[in-house]
Amino acid sequence: MRTLYLFCSAAPPVFDVARVIEDAQSRGWDVCLGLTPTAARWVEGSLDGLAALTGHPVRWEYDLPGQPEVWPQADVILFAPATFNVVNEWALGLTAKFVLSMAVQGAGRGVPTLVMPCVNQAHVRHPAFGSSVATLRAAGVSVLYGEGAYAANPPGQELSGGYPWAVALDAVEGVVREPTGA
Template sequence: MSDQPGPQTKKPFLYVVVCAAGIAGDVHELITAAQRANWDVGVVATPQGLGFIDAAAVEARTGYPIRSAWRAPGDPRPLPPPDAIAVAPATFNTINKWAAGISDTLAVGILCEAYGLGIPTAVLPHLNSAQAAHPAYRLSLDRLRGMGVMIGSYEPHSPEAGGGAGRFRWEEALELLTPRLSAQA
């Protein structure tokens, strides 16, 4: 008998896109919360984001390899297709590239395609107030909202404040996604 769930009991699959922010090392908090909420989880990291997480621990926790680079044509897909995507933490760079459609990394490419595929996506920005003051950031958030992306409530931290990790609510990604997925069911 297989330990894999059957078609009737298949868990929804969540992609967690991780960017290069100081709090990225705590992504296990979102992974654990998602698994407790009956999600299977796979992680896609930006190339720079890989350096901010414990890859071996994340892979052991999810049971899947972390994706960061494009796969070669004909190579198998290491992750199932996502039912939803959570971008956490999302950096200034990723938010602006995604909104502009600049698909120069696997992570941003997946996000750009998610819109066309209708995949529910939540983003939890994590950036400082100096970055958030740049006019491109607000325009990017407006564009993402217009695309149906759900945006978390985190308020940018002071550039000298040490990153605002204590105010970052990882579980907010699931709070944003759950009503959208329930409406689709």
């Protein structure tokens, strides 16, 4: 079975994560869920259920030295939703958050890595955002932003049509295929 690391930051689409996990599982993925610390606080009441759904512990902080790895190796990493802060931290190589470190290392090891932001138009106007998107793309990360993917919404308004989770999962399917003969 193929393994998807699904990383989420604290943006409203994180509340859909159980449905997204089920969709990914129906596509043949073993899903390991990682959250930023704030996202973990947002879904705190659902953490046990999400762990039961995935069959793996939900992670948001680093292990202590010497603790065994509890997740299988990733075939692909998807970071969605990724906030303005996460996109910029990642581009700068700041890895204080467990999921950011895993994303940086995964991309550095050649694991197909995708990110779909969840930002508004005011965020996008800040020069750091465009630079960060360019940096991530230059590092080999597939940034699902722009036409046909995620498009920023006006501040304080819901995203027309909702967060495009299906686009993200379709993109994951496009970068990793089941091995021949499996």
